[in-house]
Amino acid sequence: MKQPQQTIKTIAVEELIHQIHSFHDDGYRLVQISCASEGDAFEVTYSFDKELTLTHLRIPASTEKPIPSISRIYLAAFVYENEIADLFGIPFSGIAIDYKGTFIRTSIPHPFGSPQISVVKKKPEGQHE
Amino acid sequence: MSKQIIVPFGPQHPVLPEPIHLDLVLEDERVVEAIPSIGYVHRGLEKLVEKRDYKDYVFISERICGICSFIHGATYCQGVEQIMGIEIPRRAEFLRAIWSEYSRMHSHLLWLGCFADSMGYENLFMNCWKVREKILDVLERTTGGRVIQGVNRVGGVSRDMDAAELKRIEGEIPGLRDDFTELTRIFDEDLTVQTRTKGIGILPKDKAWDLGAVGPVIRGSGHAVDVRSTGYGAYDELDFKPVVRNEADCHARCLVRAEELFTSLDLIENAIDRIPAGDILAPVKGNPSGEYYARAEQPRGEVIHYVKANGKKNLLRHRVRTPTLANVPALVHMLAGCELADVPVIVLTIDPCIGCMER
Numbered sequence: 439m440k441q442p443q444q445t446i447k448t449i450a451v452e453e454l455i456h457q458i459h460s461f462h463d464d465g466y467r468l469v470q471i472s473c474a475s476e477g478d479a480f481e482v483t484y485s486f487d488k489e490l491t492l493t494h495l496r497i498p499a500s501t502e503k504p505i506p507s508i509s510r511i512y513l514a515a516f517v518y519e520n521e522i523a524d525l526f527g528i529p530f531s532g533i534a535i536d537y538k539g540t541f542i543r544t545s546i547p548h549p550f551g552s553p554q555i556s557v558v559k560k561k562p563e564g565q566h567e
Numbered sequence: 568m569s570k571q572i573i574v575p576f577g578p579q580h581p582v583l584p585e586p587i588h589l590d591l592v593l594e595d596e597r598v599v600e601a602i603p604s605i606g607y608v609h610r611g612l613e614k615l616v617e618k619r620d621y622k623d624y625v626f627i628s629e630r631i632c633g634i635c636s637f638i639h640g641a642t643y644c645q646g647v648e649q650i651m652g653i654e655i656p657r658r659a660e661f662l663r664a665i666w667s668e669y670s671r672m673h674s675h676l677l678w679l680g681c682f683a684d685s686m687g688y689e690n691l692f693m694n695c696w697k698v699r700e701k702i703l704d705v706l707e708r709t710t711g712g713r714v715i716q717g718v719n720r721v722g723g724v725s726r727d728m729d730a731a732e733l734k735r736i737e738g739e740i741p742g743l744r745d746d747f748t749e750l751t752r753i754f755d756e757d758l759t760v761q762t763r764t765k766g767i768g769i770l771p772k773d774k775a776w777d778l779g780a781v782g783p784v785i786r787g788s789g790h791a792v793d794v795r796s797t798g799y800g801a802y803d804e805l806d807f808k809p810v811v812r813n814e815a816d817c818h819a820r821c822l823v824r825a826e827e828l829f830t831s832l833d834l835i836e837n838a839i840d841r842i843p844a845g846d847i848l849a850p851v852k853g854n855p856s857g858e859y860y861a862r863a864e865q866p867r868g869e870v871i872h873y874v875k876a877n878g879k880k881n882l883l884r885h886r887v888r889t890p891t892l893a894n895v896p897a898l899v900h901m902l903a904g905c906e907l908a909d910v911p912v913i914v915l916t917i918d919p920c921i922g923c924m925e926r
Contacts, residue, residue: 472873
């Protein structure tokens with residue numbers, strides 16, 4: 439049995455807070471915030487649930503420009519925002535509980551912010567056909 | 568106002584099976600604020616998806632957690648199957664549902680045991696784990712693995728259960744139901760359990776929703792949030808009704824888990840009655856392209872596996888939002904205002920799975 443199709447609405451960063459307020463006022467539950475690389479930049483996706491249906495909002499992101507935190511609207515967002523800031527190096531402005539890079543301790547800073555790993559198979563040196 | 572002091576709780580603490588650190592800001596014996604921090608067991612498993620074939624990665628996704636491993640693997644497969652447009656055999660979906668419910672029972676019994684242990688109730692702890700062995704025996708018999716089952720594949724499952732095995736499982740269910748009845752009676756009626764859990768760690772209904780809690784945490788606060796209600800996999804054909812309680816305290820969360828043991832047995836009986844004959848693995852050709860947020864109900868609550876691919880054999884991104892991470896804000900809320908002695912009990916009622924949370 440296939441699962442339901444999902445739609446992801448892409449919006450500008452400037453519209454984010456307004457849209458999140460609408461979701462909050464309409465009684466949606468914040469399910470998660472995720473980040474993925476998209477070319478040289480990133481995309482951050484906010485997922486909400488109401489009556490067992492998922493709805494997604496997506497904004498473009500980069501490591502230079504801070505994203506306004508939604509943790510003043512949905513407090514639960516602080517874990518996801520700190521996680522994205524620690525793993526990807528994307529800054530968030532105004533997080534309700536800001537760990538300033540110490541939420542997830544990693545041996546190297548922003549390990550997920552590096553470019554996509556490409557796997558290249560090489561023959562060992564000196565091996566002939 | 569008395570002087571505030573900070574007491575570190577974890578990452579090594581007798582009540583914590585896995586490492587999480589909490590800075591507890593105290594006034595006398597009362598917790599004013601709890602500040603969690605994680606990162607002790609972060610393994611970067613999500614990044615590994617960029618180096619592994621998407622079919623091989625099923626085995627890594629199962630290893631995100633040592634308790635709810637089966638459902639992690641199944642949900643990852645659901646996501647990949649969705650973006651590849653694979654309709655898996657119906658029998659495979661039923662088998663996944665049966666093993667998922669066994670996983671849930673083994674996780675809940677493990678938790679009930681740990682919870683009893685956190686209250687100093689050693690004897691009850693051993694009883695829970697004794698019953699859990701029976702569940703693990705079935706998992707081992709039918710999949711070959713007690714903890715990591717390794718039977719999920721993109722396109723279905725790798726092992727079937729024959730009619731004799733299904734009959735044997737069905738025959739064992741009444742005995743398990745008797746065991747669960749006795750355990751639930753103790754968790755519900757015992758004075759020690761009641762004293763340590765009733766009216767403690769309150770998470771009001773509106774707060775549970777606002778803080779994005781999931782699983783038994785939100786169901787213990789009166790919300791019927793259970794992904795199985797969406798009918799994913801074989802659940803659309805099974806008679807499922809979420810267990811919900813309204814007391815919103817530690818006792819309610821404990822009883823949600825205890826009562827879910829019976830729900831799991833009912834679902835397994837249902838599945839055995841209705842499982843169709845047929846294949847268990849659909850052929851899989853090519854590589855995935857697209858993205859999907861697959862979700863399922865783990866013992867600890869809703870899990871999200873996000874998969875994104877661009878037609879190559881290595882996925883671009885795999886992101887797992889585990890239930891424990893979603894329950895951390897609720898935990899912070901519950902701890903504020905509690906007594907220091909109640910902290911271990913409250914922490915355990917979110918059933919924290921830290922290895923899972925940090926991936």
